[in-house]
Structures are given as structure tokens and as C-alpha cells.
Amino acid sequence: MMAPIILCSVIGLTLFLERLFNLQRTKVIPARFIEIVSRYLQDERFSEAEALCNNNPSTIAAVLGAGIRYAGRDRELIKEVMEEVGRREVFFLERFTNAIGAIATISPLLGLLGTVIGMISMFQRVVFAAEQNQASVDVGLLATGIWQALLTTAAGLLVAIPIFLGHRYIMSLIDRYAVEIEDLALKTVEMLVVKDQGPAHEFSLKREGASDDVEPSDDEASS
DSSP, rough: OHHHHHHHHHHHHHHHHHEEEEEEHHHHHHHHHHHHHHHHTTTTHHHHHHHHHHOSSHHHHHHHHHHHHHTTHHHHHHHHHHHHHHHHHHHHHTTHHHHHHHHHHHHHOOOOHHHHHHHHHHHHHHHHHHHHHHSSSHHHHHHHHHHHHHHHHHHHHHHHHHHHHHHHHHHHHHHHHHHHHHHHHHHHHHHHHHHHHHHHGGGOSSSSSSOOOOOOOOOHHHO
């Protein structure tokens, strides 16, 4: 059973590194993109903001782009569209995580199975040796068989523990991204219904405490 345990370790490590690479912040919620699209939305340059989202491969770009496409429409419509796209994008973020969790679960079971098979084989040899010699059982043979059988259990645990920790880390990372995406989407909704709900410049996609020197639009200057 050592061969499938080793195979599980290779597959689990590969999937973990793949998720770690694709869950970089620059691929999910790039800060520079948020800064630029925030400026466009504050200036009500919706067509430019939509084009920017369409040309950006990040997760947040897909969510915001779906809402910007309905700029000026009813709040509930924009929110519903963004929620649907958000659920789809989070699903993509969770790709392969179930496989990583499954490997973390079955690895110790494979190790236990290997130990059981080894113990059965060892006791068969002990019984055969006893029948041949018509004497007491060789304690050395018994001990050797037991520790050899336990190797697969140890190997399974050595594979399962780090993969399980990696799986929990990936899931916590996705959960954190999901909360940030939801927060940015809600702020964007307020900016997209500005014509019906109030001044858009009260909202910003940037985190609280950040500031930008944005020039006022022509409408603001004239008012």
C-alpha cells in the first residue's frame, strides 16, 4: 500500500501548489485594478470601467463587470446579477479543494489498510513457521512483522497531516477573499445606482483610511 500513499502525496502537493499559485491576491483582488475602477465609477465613467473589467482576468473584475453592465438600473437587479456571478467565481476559486480534502482523508485509511494486510500476512507466516517447527513462536519474527506492518500507517499519517493543514489554509484564504469580494460588490452597487439613490462620490472601493486625489467632474465643478 506504500505506492498509492506516495501517489496521494504527489497529487495532494501538486493540487495544493496549483491553488496557492492561482489564489494570489494579484489574481483575485488586484489592488491597482480596484484603485482604477474606483476612480472611473466615482467619475461615472461606466463604459470605461466596464471595458477595464472585461480586459482584466481577476475574480473581482468578473463580479464588478457584471454589475457595471447594468449601471443606472434598479438596485435589486444589479445586486442579484453580481451575487450570481460572485457565486460562480467563488466556485472556481474552490476548484480542486475537494480533491485535496479527499486525499487528506483517505491517506491514513490507506495506511491503516496496509497495516491490516501486513498483520494478516505476518500472522500467516508465524502460524506456518510454528507448524513446521512444532515449537514456540519466534518472538523476533513476530516483532519484525509488526513494525513492518505499522510503516504504512505512519506513512499515511505523514501524508495526511500536512495535506489537511494545507486544505484548511486554502479554504480560509477563499473565505477571506469571498468576504472582501462581497464588501467591494456592495460598495459598487451604491455607486451604480447613484442617479436614483444619491451622490456617488460618498463611496469608494478602496479600504477605509485610504485617500486619492481625484479631480472633480465637470458636473461637480459647475455645481
